[in-house]
Amino acid sequence: MHISGTLRAAAVAAAGIALLAGCGGSGGGSGGGEARHDDAGARHGTRGARPTPGAAPASGLKRIPDVGERLRSRIPAASRQVLAVYGRDADSAESTVVLWTRRGNTWDRTHSWAAHNGKRGWTTDHREGDKRSPVGVFTLSDAGGVLPDPEPGAGLPYDQSPGYAAPHYWPRTHWHDFDYVIAIDYNRVKGTSPNDPTRPQGQSKGGSIWLHMDHGSGTSGCVSLPKSAMEYLLRTLEPAQHPVVVMGDTAHLGA
Incomplete structure (x- = not known):
């Protein structure tokens, strides 16, 4: 599915907007909700071991591994595609992303990738510019980018x-x-670019x-993955499967 961005791009150019504050969003200053740029030299956190989500088995699971009741209860019953981002620890920028697919009453690990999150780690109370990724369960409704959507x-x-x-x-x-x-x-407002x-919750909430x-280090709050992973997810995530992260x-x- 494709929505033309030509008119909006022209309006942005006409207004002379500098584009993209931090991890996304158009507009000047910090109006996009994040810092103006990531630090290319930011170092990853090193405490604790990298998680090995769903190490064994990888299919036929009754529950998504390493996700406790508090967040699991927030995954909609209709969701059949769940992207789990397993952060290394609270102050680390390193994470592992796993796509879990529901088949009948069980979950299968479809794919996994090394990834990065906020350069300062994670938070349950995300604020504009804190350089931490928000903890939680969120729907995935809209996509875009500079490049055309990947074939098919x-x-x-x-x-x-x-x-x-x-x-x-x-x-x-x-x-x-x-x-x-x-x-x-x-x-953000679902169903929009x-x-x-x-x-909706105000600018202070980022x-x-x-x-x-991915650019090889932590972000301003987003989750970053290799190009091949983004292409795979764009081809694979379907509104009818009610995907969430x-x-x-x-x-x-x-927890």
């Missing part, structure tokens, strides 16, 4: 526009961060929390 096409509504491009005063390693994005429905700056392309550090996920 994205399942989620896809908004292609040059308006996603990271400004070139950011480090070169970050220029392709938003070639592909999937909006995480935290403090990921670049929509509307923040926003523009996305899945996007459950995300957080090991302790909060397991």
Whole structure:
């Protein structure tokens, strides 16, 4: 599915907007809800061991591994695609992302990838500019990016526009961060472009929390994955499967 971004891109250009504040969102200043840029030299947290979610077995599971009752109870009963982001620990930027697919009454591990989250780790009370990713369960409704949706096409509504491009005063390693994005429905309006700056809970709660392309270090609050992972998810996530993301550090996920 494809939504043309031509008119919106033209409006952005006409207004001379600098584009994309932090992990996403159009507009000048910090109106996108995150800091102006990530630190390309940010180091990952090192405490604790990298989780090995669903190590054995990987199919026929009654429950999604390492997700406790508190968050599991918030996964909609209709969801048949759950993207689990297993953060290394509360202050780490390293995580593992696993796509769990429900088949009948059981869950199968469909794919997994190494990933990054907020450079300062995780929080249950995300605030604009805190450089932490929000813990919780969020729907996945809309996608977009600089590039066209990958063949044979994205399942989620896809908004292609040059308006996603990271400004070139950011480090070169970050220029392709938003070639592909999937909006995480935290403090945003579902059914709109990921670049929509509307923040229903107010600006102080941040926003523009996305899945996007990885640049090798922590983000301003988003979750970043390799290009191949983003292409796979864009082709695979389907509105009819009610996809959600459950995300957080090991302790909060397991609570």
